[in-house]
Each structure stands twice: as C-alpha cells, then as structure tokens.
Amino acid sequence: MWRLFLxxxxxxxxxxxxxxxxxxxxxxxxxxxxVATAADRQRLRNWRTVWINALRQAEAGGxxxxxxxxxxxxxxxxALGGAGVANGAYRCRLIKLGSRAQGLLPFVAYQPFACRxxxxxxxxxxxxxxxSQRQVGLIFPGDQLRQVFLGTLVLGDEAxxxxxxxxxxxxxxxxxxxxxxxxxxxxxxSPRYESxxxxxxxxxx
Numbered sequence: 208m209w210r211l212f213l214x215x216x217x218x219x220x221x222x223x224x225x226x227x228x229x230x231x232x233x234x235x236x237x238x239x240x241x242v243a244t245a246a247d248r249q250r251l252r253n254w255r256t257v258w259i260n261a262l263r264q265a266e267a268g269g270x271x272x273x274x275x276x277x278x279x280x281x282x283x284x285x286a287l288g289g290a291g292v293a294n295g296a297y298r299c300r301l302i303k304l305g306s307r308a309q310g311l312l313p314f315v316a317y318q319p320f321a322c323r324x325x326x327x328x329x330x331x332x333x334x335x336x337x338x339s340q341r342q343v344g345l346i347f348p349g350d351q352l353r354q355v356f357l358g359t360l361v362l363g364d365e366a367x368x369x370x371x372x373x374x375x376x377x378x379x380x381x382x383x384x385x386x387x388x389x390x391x392x393x394x395x396x397s398p399r400y401e402s403x404x405x406x407x408x409x410x411x412x
Contacts, residue, residue, distance in 0.1 A: 228325070228332025231344050231358050232371045237329060239347035239355040244372055247357065247380035254382065254396040254404075258283045261305025261313070261403035268306075270314035277302065277316075279386050280408050286352040286384035292331070292391045296412040297322040299335060299393070305403025315402075322409065333358065333383075333393065335407070342395070342407070343368045346383055354383040356393055375399070383409075 234242055243251070250257075262281070265274050279285035281304065299322035303315040321336040324346070331346040333356060344358015359369045359377045369377050381395035393407040 228327055228334050228343050228345055228358065230370070231368050235328065237348055239349070239357055242347075242357055242371070243355075243380060244375065244378060246375050247378060250380050250397045251355070251382070254394065255283050257396045258304070258394075258404050264305045264313040264403065268313040270312075273314055273316070274304075280392060281406060285386050286382075287386060288352045289385055291354050292324055292346065292383050292385070292409060293411075294324050294326055294331060297324065297409045298412050300408045301338075302406045302408070303402035303404075304406060307401055307403060311401055321412070322407070324409075339363055342379055342393070344371065344379060349382065352384065356381045356383055356395075360398070381405075 232242055236242060240248075262274060262283075265271065274281050281302065298319040300319045301317045304313070306313045317338075320338045323332075323334050323336055325332050325334070327345060332344070333346055334343045335341040339362065341361040342356075342358055343361055344356055347355045347357065349355045356379070357371055358379045359371050359374075360379055361368045371378055376399045379395055379398065381393055383391060383393050385391050389411055391409040393409060395405040395407075397403065398405050
C-alpha cells in the first residue's frame with residue numbers, strides 16, 4: 208500500500224477532478240459530531256499537540272526560516288474567528304509539515320492548486336480539484352473560531368471519492384479557520400500519509 212501511495216504521489220499535479228463533496232457524506236445533519244469517527248474525534252482533539260511536534264521537526268530539519276516566512280499561516284493559534292469561508296473558487300497552496308516516516312522531508316510547500324467551496328444542501332462542500340492528492344468533503348458549523356471539515360482523500364486518477372468512514376486510511380478531519388482578510392486555511396492534523404499536519408491556504412481565485 209505504501210509503495211502504491213508513493214507511486215500515485217508522483218503523478219502529474221495537473222490532474223483534474225469533478226468529484227462532488229455531497230457524495231462523500233450522505234447523512235443529512237449539520238452536527239459534525241453525528242458523523243465523525245472515533246479516530247477523527249481524536250485527531251481533532253490532538254490538533255495542537257501534533258502541530259507543535261510538526262513545527263519542531265521542521266525546525267530540527269533545517270526549515271525554520273521557511274516556516275517563519277509563512278507567518279500566521281503556520282502559527283497554530285492564528286485563527287481570527289468571524290466570517291466562515293465563502294463559496295467560490297480558490298487558489299489553495301498546500302504545505303506538508305512534519306514527517307511520519309524517516310527519509311521524508313519535514314517541510315514541503317507546493318505551488319497553488321485549484322480548489323472550490325460550493326453549497327451542498329445546508330452545508331458547504333470543499334474540493335481540491337487538481338493534484339495527485341485531492342481532499343473532498345463537507346464543512347460543518349464549528350465554534351466561534353473555526354468550522355469543521357470531514358472528508359476523504361482522492362488519489363491519482365481516481366474518478367470517485369470513497370465515502371467517509373469506510374476506510375480510515377482515506378478519512379480526513381480538520382478545521383477551516385480565517386487568518387486574515389479574504390484568507391483562510393484548512394488544517395488537517397495527522398493525515399495517514401507523509402506528514403504530521405497538512406495546511407491548505409485558501410485565497411479567492
């Protein structure tokens with residue numbers, strides 16, 4: 208499985224997906240707690256500890272200057288609250304922070320991908336539309352600082368996303384936070400592959 212994942216991650220990053228987020232979670236509810244798996248509840252509870260560990264790894268690996276250049280994007284407590292992410296097209300720049308396995312870089316920053324936030328029933332759907340790893344799912348109401356994202360990971364040239372809760376290796380849980388004017392981030396703690404934290408910067412396209 209690990210070799211397959213590495214092979215898929217090397218596919219061209221211009222692949223495009225039209226996968227609909229509404230098919231990932233079929234249960235009709237605005238309460239993310241009624242949907243989230245036990246493993247993802249744990250991920251969400253431990254987000255800050257994991258993030259601090261990821262920052263320490265990046266610093267120890269010689270990427271401290273790169274982390275500092277990102278400013279509030281990679282600061283765990285930078286959420287401003289206020290308006291949630293709006294529907295529309297976004298440029299989403301992915302940063303992988305920390306490493307889950309020896310030999311992998313503790314800091315990797317990619318060029319912006321195409322992403323979309325779209326109304327799905329009475330929730331919002333998020334989809335990363337390009338790249339070999341594409342996060343797809345729903346955004347639920349959270350608290351005063353953040354919204355909650357639950358979804359799955361689409362790999363390579365797959366045309367359909369797995370339903371959430373079917374395969375914990377593909378399940379994703381995270382937070383959507385506003386970090387500036389017309390600037391948000393999707394924080395995914397403890398993804399199953401490569402990094403300790405994935406951070407997607409979202410700015411309107």
